[in-house]
Amino acid sequence: MTDAAANKGQAGQWPRWLRLPPVLGVVCVLIALWYVAVVPMNVKEVLTAAERAGAEISPPSAMERRDMGNWALVLRNPGALGESWSYDRPKLPAPHQVLVELYESTIDEELNGRRGLVRSGTLSNRSLIYHAGVTLNATLLGFVIGTLLGVTLAVGIVHSRVMDMSVMPWAIVSQTIPIVALAPMIIVVLYSIGVQGLIPKAVISAYLSFFPVVVGMVKGLRAPDGMQMDLMRTYNAPTSAVLWKLRLPSSIPYLFASLKIAIAASLVGAIVGELPVQKGGLGARMLAGSYYGQTAQIWAALLMAAALAALLVWATGWIERRMLRRMGMRT
Amino acid sequence: MTLVWFAIGLWILGWGANVALANGPARDTAAVRLAVPLIFGATLLGMWELIVRGLEVPSVILPPPSQIAGSFAANLGLLWGDFVQTILKGAVSGYVMGCGAAFVTALLVDRSDYLRRGLLPLGNFMAALPIVGTAPILVMWFGFGWQSKAAVVVLMVFFPMLVNTVAGLSDTSAMQRDQMRTYAATWGQTLTKLRLPAALPFIFNGLKISTTLALIGAIVAEFFGSPTLGLGFRISTSIGQLDLGMVWSAILVAALSGTAFYGLIALLERRMTFWHASVRGGR
Numbered sequence: 001m002t003d004a005a006a007n008k009g010q011a012g013q014w015p016r017w018l019r020l021p022p023v024l025g026v027v028c029v030l031i032a033l034w035y036v037a038v039v040p041m042n043v044k045e046v047l048t049a050a051e052r053a054g055a056e057i058s059p060p061s062a063m064e065r066r067d068m069g070n071w072a073l074v075l076r077n078p079g080a081l082g083e084s085w086s087y088d089r090p091k092l093p094a095p096h097q098v099l100v101e102l103y104e105s106t107i108d109e110e111l112n113g114r115r116g117l118v119r120s121g122t123l124s125n126r127s128l129i130y131h132a133g134v135t136l137n138a139t140l141l142g143f144v145i146g147t148l149l150g151v152t153l154a155v156g157i158v159h160s161r162v163m164d165m166s167v168m169p170w171a172i173v174s175q176t177i178p179i180v181a182l183a184p185m186i187i188v189v190l191y192s193i194g195v196q197g198l199i200p201k202a203v204i205s206a207y208l209s210f211f212p213v214v215v216g217m218v219k220g221l222r223a224p225d226g227m228q229m230d231l232m233r234t235y236n237a238p239t240s241a242v243l244w245k246l247r248l249p250s251s252i253p254y255l256f257a258s259l260k261i262a263i264a265a266s267l268v269g270a271i272v273g274e275l276p277v278q279k280g281g282l283g284a285r286m287l288a289g290s291y292y293g294q295t296a297q298i299w300a301a302l303l304m305a306a307a308l309a310a311l312l313v314w315a316t317g318w319i320e321r322r323m324l325r326r327m328g329m330r331t
Numbered sequence: 332m333t334l335v336w337f338a339i340g341l342w343i344l345g346w347g348a349n350v351a352l353a354n355g356p357a358r359d360t361a362a363v364r365l366a367v368p369l370i371f372g373a374t375l376l377g378m379w380e381l382i383v384r385g386l387e388v389p390s391v392i393l394p395p396p397s398q399i400a401g402s403f404a405a406n407l408g409l410l411w412g413d414f415v416q417t418i419l420k421g422a423v424s425g426y427v428m429g430c431g432a433a434f435v436t437a438l439l440v441d442r443s444d445y446l447r448r449g450l451l452p453l454g455n456f457m458a459a460l461p462i463v464g465t466a467p468i469l470v471m472w473f474g475f476g477w478q479s480k481a482a483v484v485v486l487m488v489f490f491p492m493l494v495n496t497v498a499g500l501s502d503t504s505a506m507q508r509d510q511m512r513t514y515a516a517t518w519g520q521t522l523t524k525l526r527l528p529a530a531l532p533f534i535f536n537g538l539k540i541s542t543t544l545a546l547i548g549a550i551v552a553e554f555f556g557s558p559t560l561g562l563g564f565r566i567s568t569s570i571g572q573l574d575l576g577m578v579w580s581a582i583l584v585a586a587l588s589g590t591a592f593y594g595l596i597a598l599l600e601r602r603m604t605f606w607h608a609s610v611r612g613g614r
Contacts, residue, residue, distance in 0.1 A: 022449030041472075091472065162346070162353040165364065166371035176593040177586040178546035180463075184554070185578050188570050189392055264459040271461050275554055276567075282464070290467030290555055302464045309460050 034095055039084045040070035041092035046083045047073060055079075093296040101296040102128070102303055125280065128304045134281040136308060138198055138270040142205020143263050149206065150213025150262075151255075157214070158221040158247070159239065168218075175211045180204070180269075184276040191277075201273035201281075208269040209262035216258025220251025252327065256320035263312045271305060282308075334385030338378040345374030391573045402576030403583060410565075410584050417562040418588045420477035421549035425484025430541055432485065433492035434534070438522075440493075441500045451497055458490040466552040480552045480561075487548040488541035495540075499533025500526050532607055535600040542592045546585060 044065060051057045058076040059065050065073060074081065085094040093101070105128045110117040115124040123130040153171070156163045187200040224246050232242045274283030282301045289297035349370055352363050376396050382388075383395040390398060403410070440446045466483045473479035503526055511521045553563025562581050569577040 019448060019452070022445050023452050024449075026446070026449035026453055161358075162350050162367070165353050165367040166349050169368040170372060173590055176543055176589045177582075178543060178550050178589050180547050180551050182582060184567055184570050185575070185582070189575075192392055260459075264461075268461045268463060271464060272551060275551075276570075286464055286467050287555070290471060293471070295468065295471070298464075298467050302468075305464050306460045310456065313459055 031095055035085070038090070038092050038094045039081060040074050042084055042087050042090045043070050043073045043077075043081070045089070045091070046081060046087055047077060049083055049087065050077075089293055090295060093299055097296050098299040098303060101300040105297070105300055106304075128282075128285070128300060131280055131282050131285050131301070132304050132308055134279075135267070135270050135274065135283070135305070138201035138273065138281070139205055139263070139267045139308075139312070141198055142202035142269055143209050143266040145202060146206035146209030146262060146266060147213050147259065150210040150258075151217055153210070153214050154217030154221055155243065157218050159243075171211060171214055180272045182207075183269075183272050187273065187276050196277075197279075200277075201270050204273040205266040205269035209266040212258040212261040212265065213255070216254045217251055220254030221247045223250045223254065249327065252323065253320075253329065256316065256323070259320075260313050260316050263316055264309055267305070267309050267312060332385060334381045338381035338385065341374060341377050341381065345370055345377075391575055394576050394579060398576050399579040399583065402574075403580040406577065406580060409560075410580060412560045413562045413565050413581065414584055414588065416477060416558070416560045417480070417549050417553065417585075418546070418592075421480030421552070421561070422484055422545040422592075424477070425481035425549065426488055426541060426545040428481065429485035429488035429545075430492045430538060433489045433537075434496055436489075437493050437496035437500060440497055442518075447497060447501075451494065454490045454494045454497070458494055462487050462490075463548060463551045466548070467555045470552060470555040475556045475558055479556075480549045483552040484545045484548040487544045491540045491544065492534075492537040495533045495537030496530060499530030502533060503529050531604050532600075535596065535604065538596050539593060539600070542596055543589060546589050546592070550585065 047057050047065060048062060051060075051062075057065075059068065086097070090097070105126070109124050109127040110129060113119070113124050113126065115122075115126060117123055123133065153163075153167065157168060158164075183204050186203055190196065190200040190203070221243075228246060228250075229242070232246055237245070270281070271283040271286075274281035275287055277284070282305050285301040286298050289295065289301065349367050352358070352367055352370075355363075357363050379393075380395045380397060383393055394402075440450050463483070465486055469482045469486070470479045473482050507525055507529075508521070511525055516524070550563040550566075553561045554567055557564040562585050565581040566578055569575070569581065
């Protein structure tokens with residue numbers, strides 16, 4: 001949905017090397033803003049720490065400072081803010097603190113940690129790589145289930161008028177329901193009938209990812225124009241042959257456009273599904289971080305999730321380009 | 332066990348009625364278009380009730396619809412409080428702020444080609460990210476009240492809305508823009524008379540995607556901390572008490588408000604983009 005809109009808006013005529021500088025420029029500005037924002041966000045904690053260390057703070061009592069605006073405190077105590085970017089338990093960690101946390105909980109943990117890959121031969125359950133793997137498993141399983149379900153439904157909808165009329169409206173309504181509300185219940189109910197681990201999370205992922213596939217595939221399976229359908233009819237082709245030789249091949253571009261949306265949705269589903277069960281995964285890391293006030297840990301998990309999403313969408317796009325090229329369509 | 336046979340009979344009856352209606356002489360009338368999905372939904376509900384009772388599924392796994400309806404009717408006051416807290420205070424206020432901010436940003440971005448080329452790919456990327464993950468951070472910053480939920484919603488709806496609006500604003504043909512130039516129209520005139528109306532289908536697409544995202548954001552944020560009311564709070568505590576009738580009632584409230592919210596925006600879209608091909612072409 002957003003994808004199709006975005007492709008139109010993107011300046012397609014720009015060569016690839018010219019597209020990068022503006023993006024980098026905007027990213028640099030955002031990171032700079034982040035560094036600036038760290039100062040007022042953490043100013044109260046930092047000033048309290050500086051006071052304990054013996055520095056002069058301008059409203060001397062913490063009570064007075066609590067009621068003051070953050071920017072006013074920054075302006076009155078410009079000398080005591082040195083700790084802002086290295087404070088231990090910040091409300092907003094600075095970018096480099098997040099990167100350090102990311103490094104320590106991935107590469108450092110695996111190479112030097114007691115339970116890391118090098119010492120124990122298996123991935124450490126304290127490292128983000130392990131947790132990302134847990135999330136990735138649920139995401140991919142849910143994505144596969146959702147895609148199969150979506151394609152099957154779409155084939156049914158295209159071939160049966162009854163299914164089109166009765167199922168399609170409910171498929172649309174099902175997407176206006178905030179499905180994550182169901183997530184904790186799905187997990188508890190499946191747990192109580194003895195299913196746990198990967199499946200409950202995958203069910204949520206599948207639910208979130210099936211809809212874009214249904215919509216895209218219905219559109220794709222109906223994409224062949226009247227001339228092509230007439231040709232199949234002159235061949236006296238059975239419905240199955242029309243499906244295999246005409247409808248499915250012509251739906252591939254639509255399928256991949258939806259798959260890119262579906263895989264991102266599927267990742268969201270897996271992360272939300274991990275919130276109620278603290279059994280590993282990026283969602284569990286975020287919740288644990290929020291319980292213990294470890295903001296850097298939340299941000300690191302968030303960055304890892306972002307990287308995972310980017311990787312998944314990119315991989316889908318790569319397969320799309322390969323496949324379309326082999327099928328002789330323009331890439 | 333007989334109830335299960337009844338359920339199968341009901342399925343055959345309902346599906347048969349739909350087949351007859353969908354292939355019958357009145358197949359393209361509005362009444363049939365409405366009746367077929369309604370019959371399908373009612374059949375499923377009836378089968379749910381019959382199968383749950385027939386197989387004696389414990390109500391801590393799946394309560395029958397009648398029990399959910401009873402629980403819903405008995406707790407109307409409580410659920411209304413949750414609705415106000417989550418939907419009206421959290422989701423709708425965040426939705427208005429987020430979509431408004433994205434719209435203004437899109438207008439600013441649109442004036443500079445550099446910004447557009449820098450922000451659009453980034454916005455696309457952000458729109459694909461699991462932004463719900465920022466919920467714990469925002470709950471930590473803004474407290475347990477509705478403000479933190481609104482903040483999550485703002486972040487979630489901002490990027491899809493931004494991307495759609497920017498794409499919509501550039502969806503005019505060179506011929507149309509040239510004509511505005513021959514009229515010596517100013518930037519503001521071109522915007523209000525040509526580009527905003529042309530962008531409306533895209534803007535509404537963003538608004539519609541955002542309705543669902545807004546509810547998801549508000550409910551998920553409540554899992555990370557909330558006052559003692561709200562739909563997310565209700566769901567997570569009722570699950571702890573294995574009061575599944577209550578859980579399903581809260582889900583029903585979320586579903587109804589989600590559908591109503593989406594329907595409202597879709598209705599507004601039909602009123603405002605009456606000239607567009609997708610609206611004019613019937614249905």
